[in-house]
Amino acid sequence: MSNESSANPQSPAAMRSMDDIVALCRRRGFIWQSSEIYGGINGFWDYGPLGVELKRNLKEAWWHDIVRCPGKGPDGNLIDMVGVDCTIIMNPKVWEASGHVASFADPMSTCSKCGNSVRADHIWEVLSTQCAWLDSLLQEFEHFTGRIDAGHLMRWARGKGKHKAPNLALVRNPEVTLTWLSERINDQPNNPPDMKELVQYIATEQFAATGLQTPCPLCGGEMSEARAFKLMFESHAGLSQTEDNKVYLRPETAQGIFTQFWNVVDTSRVKVPFGIAQVGKAFRNEVTPRHYTYRSREFEQMEIEFFIRPDQAAEWYAYWRDARYNWWKSIGLAGDNLQLREHDREELAHYAKEGAGVCDIEYRFPFTAPGFGELEGVAHRADYDLKAHATACGKGDKLRYFDQERNERYFPHVIEPSAGADRGTLALLCEAYTPDSNRPSGVYMKFHPRLAPIKAAIFPLVNKDGMPEVAEKLYMQLRQKWNVQIDVKQNIGKRYARMDEAGTPYCFTIDSDTLNDQTVTVRHRDTLQQERIGLDKVAAFLSEKIGG
């Protein structure tokens, strides 16, 4: 990212370069690399003293607004929401039922010449739709009559083919390759090869040794056997390490909620519509962890599974989509950097094709700009998960939810707002980062006061004349309710500057007037303005500005 910031220091992007944000996060103790003294580990990040407060504030704001005080739904009734906290390691059958074991092990094929990797089940689609050299080859056969013309192939191999598919067997060694192909045609004159087989023949040099090969869509080289990438972390529960006790670290928190759905219904007096919320770690063996904490291998989710009557999916989907978008706005991500994006039908996941919709709430991170990156997804998952678990555990329709009012049984549909706590924290950091050449620190963190890691700082103007004693008394009082800091060292400007970089919204300074008239100055982070308020009014001031 050093290129990004140095390339064009005048551009708006450079004003908010990721490099500078990362540097501040490190310098002030928001985020560090995991195991940094050993060189770090790709895809894992730690939160420092300020970072942990910020992330906790985000999770607590979410829990407060979602579980404790969720507001009214589209039906005008108060929303019913309860929380759970499920384990990271679950019975492996959970992941078979959810489809993760199958879909998280997408077999990949790699080109032995150029190293290009393609999903094995997509390779023919890629070859037929996005392959430049195959397009070029097929143009040679525009007037293709059904007869395979070795002369045509040879001419292409020695001309265009050399540039477009240098590693294709036909290009490297056309004589041998065409020998195998003509043998095939002569052996079975009544069964000419179809397009797929033809493409495999021209990709094959050592037919006797290797059998038919599949060519690389980029360079024509041979693609390797498909091998599975394990996208779920694996471990073993028990001392021996065998297939029998293999377990997975959960790749999402949602499945804990689904598997406990029936216990919640039986014990919590909730009835549809209602929601179950959970905050917790999830793990994915991402191929390429990138962009600071944005795509990590260990991350934290804040998920709601909201259970509804199937016929009410559309209105609840719309409700959660708007509620969640507005929530992110309310904690300080207002403006052009936040957007709501409905998915096209084509990009929908398998469980959502027929649903009321899927959307992402996206933030314009410096590394995605001018594009956006996902903060939260809101998806109508229909009854896919509850049904899958009901079937997999062998109880099937017996696990349908009984709707007393309507006297009917059904599997509730699910609207799932699933947010990333680490991505949210990163967005808050990026949004807060505000360069300001007029202040000593050169930058300040403009956190919404509700999310700010430190709510207020208490400073004696000088470290004598009874000021420290007054400051300490105020500090002892305020810290019972808020995360506040006291600092008596060094000059006042330096202390303000430090608080600017920590994003502390208010500083209370005790000076000589305090000793006479029992007032303190309040210094506002964003405006640098100061006002005087009574020493006994400080707690009320914070309550009004921050809550709590």
Next chain:
RNA sequence: GCGGGUGUAGCUCAGUGGUAGAGCGUCACGUUGCCAACGUGAAUGUCGUGAGUUCGAAUCUCAUCACCCGCUCCA
């Protein structure tokens, strides 16, 4: 996984084969009278890591790790 780039103190960087440095920051003491002031002093380095070449390597070579960029991936 592929290709390109980067890696020296907390930060910004200097050091191109011969004693590892500066500024800022941090800490201590003094001072202080509202925005990184001043004075004195102090601490802080596996020169990303590991090998190799060399009498001698931060410097040259190779490997490796981490980060950044572009592909790829993103259920």
